[in-house]
Amino acid sequence: MDSLITAAARALAVGDPLGALKCVALREDAPALALRGIAMAQLGDFGRARELVRRAGRAFGAREAVARARCVVAEAEIALAARELGGGEPPLDAAGDVLAAHGDARNAAHARYLAIRRLLLIGRLNEAQQRLATLDADTQPPPLRAIHELIAAGLAIRQLQTRIAQAALVRAAQAARQARIPALIGEIDAARQMLAAPAARLLVQGASRLLRLDEVEALFASGVLVVDACRHVVRCGATQVSLASRPVLFTLARVLGEAWPGDVSRDELVARAFRARRADESYRARLRVEIGRLRRALQDVADIAATERGFVIEPRCSQELVVLAQPGDEAHAAVLALLADGEAWASSALALALGSSQRTTQRALDALAAAGKVRSFGRGRARRWLMPPLPGFTTSLLLPAPLPGA
Structure with missing residues (x-):
């Protein structure tokens, strides 16, 4: 890979999307398109990010199986960050198998963790726990080790095992500090604050x-x-x-x-x-x-x-x-609890996570919006709901091969 692609990948690995764009903003080759898509995702423009990553996936040749699999993983992570949880299971398992078969263990594990995080969000806790148990956190690099422990903490919180959750968050914070990714550190800090908040x-x-x-x-x-x-x-x-x-x-x-x-x-x-x-x-x-x-x-x-x-x-x-x-206003408390993660949710994703109809969920969102408790942006199928502040992108996307020392 050339020096600009390498520099952009390093910038994205430490959460510097603007630095990455300075390297590849004017390029239209497949690796540059992929990195631009990741940068736009980290800046919160998920629609543009998805378009760029899809273009990159089409631009990679049929023989570039690893690059195409990384694009699949990147698109799935963008969907997760945008809280687009419908549409069936993303093809993460197949992409992870391709990456593992070609020696890209880091991105293969990343694909596995994305699939588990999706299961956690839609409430399939038993399946998420079983799949997490197949992955060894000690063998992962710091960013993925932090994500592993964050998922473990999320499962423990859902199961009311607070001591296990606290221990997992301590380990996650240690790994995140080693990774030096501010967004990941912020997500873990938010989870630790949630444990101390009224439940x-x-x-x-x-x-x-x-x-x-x-x-x-x-x-x-x-x-x-x-x-x-x-x-x-x-x-x-x-x-x-x-x-x-x-x-x-x-x-x-x-x-x-x-x-x-x-x-x-x-x-x-x-x-x-x-x-x-x-x-x-x-x-x-x-x-x-x-x-x-x-x-x-x-x-x-x-x-x-x-x-x-x-x-x-x-x-x-x-x-x-x-x-x-409920600790506060009980009207539509379940919707507020999901939106409290700071991410932008589609109404269909909220309905899937709550196990309710989309019509019921939309009525709840309209009532909360009228009360000034939530807000939306976009129109039609691109409409998203959130609570302030604006959503961040909390995980790292590494489409190129792992870099030396990264």
Whole structure:
């Protein structure tokens, strides 16, 4: 490779896209197009980046299998940074196999990590964990070692294993400092700050206080009966009853949990569960049916007893009951939680990650935008949603072969 391509690759490896563009901005050959695409991705112009990388992939000849595979990896990373998660599985495995077969172990591992990060974002945690276990962090260069530990921390956070997450983030920070990539260091710092931020709100007999993630983990391990409004689960120790697909039952459980140890009137339960202004006989009959269903669903952890004016929840597995709620505004909290990573998301990607319809997700985004909590840019299929600040590109893209000492 010529000296300008080498200089541009070195600049991109340390997160200096402007320095890279100074070397290749006016060139139209395939390696230069690829490096220009990476530079535009690091500057946040993902549409232009994708176009340049695709042009580079077409410009490389049929015999340049390694270069074409690197373009596939680069395009997949741009899609990940742009939070374009739909469209099926990207061809990362095939590209990684080509790179590994030709001795480019670094970019082959990079392709594997991109596939795992995508699985993590769309909530396929078991598959992500299995694939991560096949990769050895100790054999990777510092940038990839940092990414490995960042993924491990993300998995631990999703599984409420805060000590494991903290240890992984410490190792990630050490590797990122060795790599000297500012964007990667910033992503790890943001993850460490998230661990120290309020993760939920505890409601106990009318009182409320914020909990960190480690405090939530300790609460779940304490054996207390928890009505978890963050995940729509009722849990007691290792026993969990998911009501995520039964919103009426969960609403009844939450209302009863917030009133515990007191009871709740039938009129209030009808108003909260069915959003009815008046509790007529048809609503009261429906309430009896739903209470019976809730009683059967929670039979291993709690009982629902009738009182003179309504119903009361009685824990079976514990002497105490608490409700766990979102830490802030609960309207569209799941959407805000995903946008909090600072990246720009497509509405289709948000819907995929949330497991909801795109129409429901779009209504939530419109409501949040009207409230000034999110903003968008672009139009049509190119429209993206984010929370300030503007998105950054947090991983390094190395299309050329690994450089000496890089």
